[in-house]
Amino acid sequence: MKRCEAAMPPRRTHPVANRALAALIEQAAWTHAALARHVNAAAAASGDPLHYDRSAVGHWLTGTVPRPEGVVAVLEAFRRRLGRPDLAAAHLGWPDPGAGPPDDPWHGDPVARLATLGEDDLLNRRAVLTAGTFTLAALSSLAAGTRVPAAAKVAAGVAARITSGGRAPARAGAADVTRIRAATAGFADLDDQYGGGHARAAVAAYLAREVTPLLHGTTGRRRPDLFGAAGELSYLAAYMAMDAGANALAQRYYISAVRLADEAGDLVSRATALRSMAVQAAELGHDEEALALAEAAASALGGHGPPRTQAWVTGMRAEAHAAAGTRHDALSLLHRTETQLERADSRPEPEWTGNYRRESLEHQIGLTLTRLGDHAGAARHFAASMNARRPVERRTRTLIGLRAAHAFLRAGDVERAAVTVLGLSEDVRLVASARVRGELRALRTAWQPYRKSALVAEADRAVRGA
Incomplete structure (x- = not known):
C-alpha cells in the first residue's frame, strides 16, 4: 500500500x-x-x-x-x-504584457519601423524582445501569398516623415548609395571572418543613425537605389542577429529587408531576403514555414533574375522539400540548381549577396542529403564545401566543417569526424557565432559514446570551453 x-x-x-x-x-x-x-x-x-x-x-x-x-x-x-x-x-488568464496589440511588421511606415528597430538593437532595449519572439504569425501573410503595401501607398506618407524625430531631412545622392554599399560589404567581411556576434552594435548604429535619416528625405530617381542599399544593410543586420542567436530580432530585420526591397522595386533583393528567412525557419525546426518561404522566394523571381540567384533559391527549395519528405522533388530541384549554376558562366557577382559559387552548392547538397538521411553523402559534400572556402570565410568554413564532422560521425567514420574538428579548433575559438556553438554542442553530445577513442578525446579537449 x-x-x-x-x-x-x-x-x-x-x-x-x-x-x-x-x-x-x-x-x-x-x-x-x-x-x-x-x-x-x-x-x-x-x-x-x-x-x-x-x-x-x-x-x-x-x-x-x-x-x-x-x-x-x-x-x-x-x-x-x-x-x-x-x-x-x-x-x-493574464493581463497584457505591455507590448500592446499584436504587432504586424509587414504594415506601417517601413522607415520608421527600421529606425526604431535599429535603435532598440543598439541600446539593447528589452522592447525589441518583448515585441515578440520569433513568431510564426509574422510569416502567415507570406505563406498565403500576401504582398506588403505597394510602394506608392507608402510614398504618400513621405512628407509626414521628413521631420520625424526632430531631424532635418538629408537628401541622398549617388555618393551616399556607394558609401552605404561599401560599408555593408566591409561589415559582411567582418561577419564572415568573426561571426555575427562581432561588430553587431556598429552595424545597428550605422543603420539607425546614418542610413535611416537619408531614407526620410530622399525622393526622385535616387530613391530606389538608396532603399535598395538600405535593404541590403538590413539583410546583413538580420543575418548577423540570426548568427548571434537573436532570432526575433533577425526576423524583424529580414522583414524590413523585404519591405525595403519592395520600396526599391527590387525583386532579386526580395527573393534574397525571403530565401534567408527560409533558412532561419529551417534551422529553428519550422519545416512547413521554411518551405512556404522558399517557394515565396522563387515566386518573387518568377523564373527571371541572375542564374546564380535562381540557383541559390532553388537549392533552398530542395532542402525544404527534403525536410517535408518529398524526396523526388528534393533531388529534382538539386539537379536544377546545378544546371542553373552551370549557366552562370561569369564570375560571381561583385555584390556580396550574389556570391553563390560551387562550394555553396556543395553545402546545400549536404544539407539536403542530411534531411534525406544520407549522412555519408552529406559528409562528402560538406567536406568539399569546407575545403574550398577562402580564408575570409572563417565563420562559414567553421560552421560547415562542424556539420561535416557530425555527418561523418553519423555515418560511422569516427576518426574522420575527430580529425575534422581538430583542424577547426583554432577557428572555433575565434568565431563569435551562436550557430557555431550550437553545432559544436550537438557534436560533442553525439560523440560521447566514442570518448575512449584517443582522437575523439584529443578533439574534445581542443574545443572544450570554446
Missing part, C-alpha cells in the same frame, strides 16, 4: 486559480514539464533565454503571472502547438 501511495502524484496544496491556462494546457496535451520546455525553447529563439520548470507552471496555475517576456514566450509556445496565432494574454 505504501508503494502505491508513493507512486501517486503529489496532492495539490493550492487550488487552480487560473482555469483558462489549465484548459489550454489540457488542450495542448502537455505536462507541466513539457510546457516549461516549449516556453524555454520559444524564448531561446528570441535570444533571451528563460529557464522555467514544472514548478513555475504550478505557480502560474495558482495565480502567479510571469514577467512580460515570459508571457510572450508562453503565448508563442501555445500558438505553435495549437496553430492559433490569434492567442492573446487574456486567453491565458
